[in-house]
Amino acid sequence: xxxxxxxxxxxxxxxxxxxxxxxxxxxxxxxxxxxxxxxxxxxxxxxxxxxxxxxxxxxxxxxxxxxxxxxxxxxxxxxxxxxxxxxxxxxxxxxxxxxxxxxxxxxxxxxxxxxxxxxxxxxxxxxxxxxxxxxxxxxxxxxxxxxxxxxxxxxxxxxxxxxxxxxxxxxxxxxxxxxxxxxxxxxxxxxxxxxxxxxxxxxxxxxxxxxxxxxxxxxxxxxxxxxxxxxxxxxxxxxxxxxxxxxxxxxxxxxxxxxxxxxxxxxxxxxxxxxxxxxxxxxxxxxxxxxxxxxxxxxxxxxxxxxxxxxxxxxxxxxxxxxxxxxxxxxxxxxxxxxxxxxxxxxxxxxxxxxxxxxxxxxxxxxxxxxxxxxxxxxxxxxxxxxxxxxxxxxxxxxxxxxxxxxxxxxxxxxxxxxxxxxxxxxxxxxxxxxxxxxxxxxxxxxxxxxxxxxxxxxxxxxxxxxxxxxxxxxxxxxxxxxxxxxxxxxxxxxxxxxx
Numbered sequence: 001x002x003x004x005x006x007x008x009x010x011x012x013x014x015x016x017x018x019x020x021x022x023x024x025x026x027x028x029x030x031x032x033x034x035x036x037x038x039x040x041x042x043x044x045x046x047x048x049x050x051x052x053x054x055x056x057x058x059x060x061x062x063x064x065x066x067x068x069x070x071x072x073x074x075x076x077x078x079x080x081x082x083x084x085x086x087x088x089x090x091x092x093x094x095x096x097x098x099x100x101x102x103x104x105x106x107x108x109x110x111x112x113x114x115x116x117x118x119x120x121x122x123x124x125x126x127x128x129x130x131x132x133x134x135x136x137x138x139x140x141x142x143x144x145x146x147x148x149x150x151x152x153x154x155x156x157x158x159x160x161x162x163x164x165x166x167x168x169x170x171x172x173x174x175x176x177x178x179x180x181x182x183x184x185x186x187x188x189x190x191x192x193x194x195x196x197x198x199x200x201x202x203x204x205x206x207x208x209x210x211x212x213x214x215x216x217x218x219x220x221x222x223x224x225x226x227x228x229x230x231x232x233x234x235x236x237x238x239x240x241x242x243x244x245x246x247x248x249x250x251x252x253x254x255x256x257x258x259x260x261x262x263x264x265x266x267x268x269x270x271x272x273x274x275x276x277x278x279x280x281x282x283x284x285x286x287x288x289x290x291x292x293x294x295x296x297x298x299x300x301x302x303x304x305x306x307x308x309x310x311x312x313x314x315x316x317x318x319x320x321x322x323x324x325x326x327x328x329x330x331x332x333x334x335x336x337x338x339x340x341x342x343x344x345x346x347x348x349x350x351x352x353x354x355x356x357x358x359x360x361x362x363x364x365x366x367x368x369x370x371x372x373x374x375x376x377x378x379x380x381x382x383x384x385x386x387x388x389x390x391x392x393x394x395x396x397x398x399x400x401x402x403x404x405x406x407x408x409x410x411x412x413x414x415x416x417x418x419x420x421x422x423x424x425x426x427x428x429x430x431x432x433x434x435x436x437x438x439x440x441x442x443x444x445x446x447x448x449x450x451x452x453x454x455x456x457x458x459x460x461x462x463x464x465x466x467x468x469x470x471x472x473x474x475x476x477x478x479x480x481x482x483x484x485x486x487x488x489x490x491x492x493x494x495x496x497x498x499x500x
Contacts, residue, residue: 016090016097016113018059024052026198033196034060037137041161042169042185042193046178048200049298049340050347053172054141055086058098058114061137066168070135072119072153074145075295076102077270077277082141083107083116103441119149120441123156126388127439131160137168142298143181144173144336146371146399152381155397156390158185174298174340177368184399205346211358220246220311220356221253227309227354228289233260235306236288238296240341242313242330244269247291254289262286268302269293294333297340301347308345308353310338312361316369319377321409326377326443334369338362373402378410379444382428383419387438392426417448446470 020030026047036043037060047053058069073079083100092098099108100116108115119140125132132138138157143150157169171181171193182192210227212218224239231237241247247267254265268280268290280290280302290302294314314337315328333341338355345351355362373381382393390396393407411428414420419434430438433451440447446466453462468474477485 016062016092018063018090020056020059021052021089024056025050025200026052026056029196029198030056030060033057034064036194036196037061037168037170038064040194041165041167042171044171044173044178044181044185044193044195045198046173046195047198048174048202049343050200050202050301051198053198054082055089057139057170057172058086059090061139061168061170062113066137067113068135069114069137069139070122070132071114071116071139072122072141072150073116074119074142074147074150075270076118077268077272077295078142078300079116079118080105080274081277081281081300083114086114086116119147119153123149123153123384124441126156130388131164132167136166137170139170139172141172142174143171144177145298146369146373148372148376148381151371151373151399152384154181154184154399158397159390161185174336180399184397200343202343203346203348203350205342205351205353207342208352208354209359209362210354210356211361212356218356221250223356224250224309224311225253225257227356228254228259229257231307231309231352231354234287236302236304237290237307237309238302238305238344239289239291239309239311240296240314241291241293241311243293243315244271246311247293250291254291259289260287264288265291267291268296268300270295294337296344297337302344304348305345306349306351308341308351310341310353310355312338312355312357316375317372318375321405324377324409324413332357332361332365334366335362336368338365371400373398373400374406377413378402378406379413382407382410382414383430383434383438383444386420386428386430387435394426414444417444419444419448442466442470 020027033043033045045053045057058071061069071082073082079100079102083098084094087094087098090098095107095109096111098114098116099112101108101121102118103120125134140150140153143154161167161169173181178195179192182195185193210223212223228237239250241250247269251265251267264284264286266280266288268277269292288304290296292302296302312332313330314333316331317326317328319326342353345353378393385393385396394404411420411425414428414434417433417437419431419437420428421431422429433448436451437444437447440450446469449462449466450459453459
């Protein structure tokens with residue numbers, strides 16, 4: 001007998017407003033999407049950023065009578081922002097009918113009917129709710145990002161669906177490689193899952209190329225200042241950079257430039273506090289320049305943007321099989337990512353995207369970003385699969401199967417860490433150490449340090465080392481606690497530094 005979702009809940013105080021916003025392009029497809037969700041277990045909704053798919057799909061599902069919706073986002077900053085927007089549109093308090101959960105923060109109750117969360121949170125729920133009975137509908141948003149977690153969830157849901165015929169899964173994606181998702185969820189007769197194409201709303205966007213002079217070592221902050229000046233004295237600008245350090249360098253250069261009275265420069269990256277994130281979305285009168293990482297590429301819509309400046313770079317996680325280290329090098333983004341960035345302007349009028357690289361460089365780039373599963377160590381994935389007893393990783397229905405050598409590398413690492421028992425590696429089983437590692441949201445090697453430190457009664461000291469190794473840059477300070485951090489750091493300054 002199929003499972004029924006665990007929907008035991010108290011009545012919601014205020015009945016949520018479920019009208020689909022008629023100003024959004026998805027409203028023209030609302031009835032078609034509702035019919036497909038009613039009649040099919042999986043529906044793929046493809047649409048450009050700004051089409052309204054992220055905020056309107058939960059309302060379409062609720063209008064169908066769906067009772068408990070899990071809605072995933074690839075980033076914490078997006079999960080929080082989407083939940084706030086959805087609660088506002090539905091006229092309910094955040095944490096009531098609409099809630100959210102990210103690592104270390106949960107604002108949801110048993111009354112919550114739409115829970116927005118990072119895909120990692122949903123993955124973690126599998127450990128204690130193998131059949132995801134809490135939900136009757138799951139929306140996987142921004143699936144085209146193809147993170148390791150998204151690919152794992154898509155494979156897991158494919159396995160789960162036959163045993164839960166009442167479960168509905170909605171996959172949303174930019175208009176990138178949607179056929180791959182439709183074929184992945186093909187029915188028993190081989191018929192692909194239905195795809196609904198929703199056009200974005202936008203004005204034409206002019207693309208300009210401003211590569212650095214040949215032979216010069218590009219001064220990116222100076223190039224950004226020059227680009228902002230070229231775009232004129234008015235109109236909000238969104239600048240894409242590769243990381244927090246680059247954002248701070250650009251912010252310093254823009255602050256030193258004379259960009260006109262009232263011009264406001266704001267950062268936007270994943271580790272921002274909620275208060276600083278809200279500043280980006282708040283109403284404003286003067287010109288605003290937003291300096292963002294790729295969180296603003298698809299996950300978040302920054303309002304009022306007329307111009308985009310694209311450095312063409314991002315930090316992309318990549319595993320080195322030679323050094324056995326997972327790195328975050330700065331690399332050129334794919335053409336699909338560059339196009340997504342350009343699409344962020346042209347919402348409020350004709351837009352301009354100024355690329356700080358050549359057209360030849362753009363055309364030589366790969367069409368899509370390589371899925372994370374093809375460029376990462378699989379030890380953590382194998383650990384999760386073994387913990388959930390999902391069988392041989394070679395037989396798991398990934399959207400795109402990893403290389404056998406990657407699987408062998410992952411198994412070898414877990415063996416070295418003492419996480420696997422027995423000699424059968426087709427269906428690996430976890431030791432007591434392995435089970436503890438599977439519960440930790442860190443790299444298995446760092447987790448192994450913590451397990452051993454606990455045994456040797458030096459956990460407090462090793463926690464500090466692991467925290468430093470897990471950070472991209474140990475010099476970073478919490479954005480909302482800089483003064484406190486500076487005060488604590490002064491304890492380690494020498495007399496020479498303080499005097500100089």
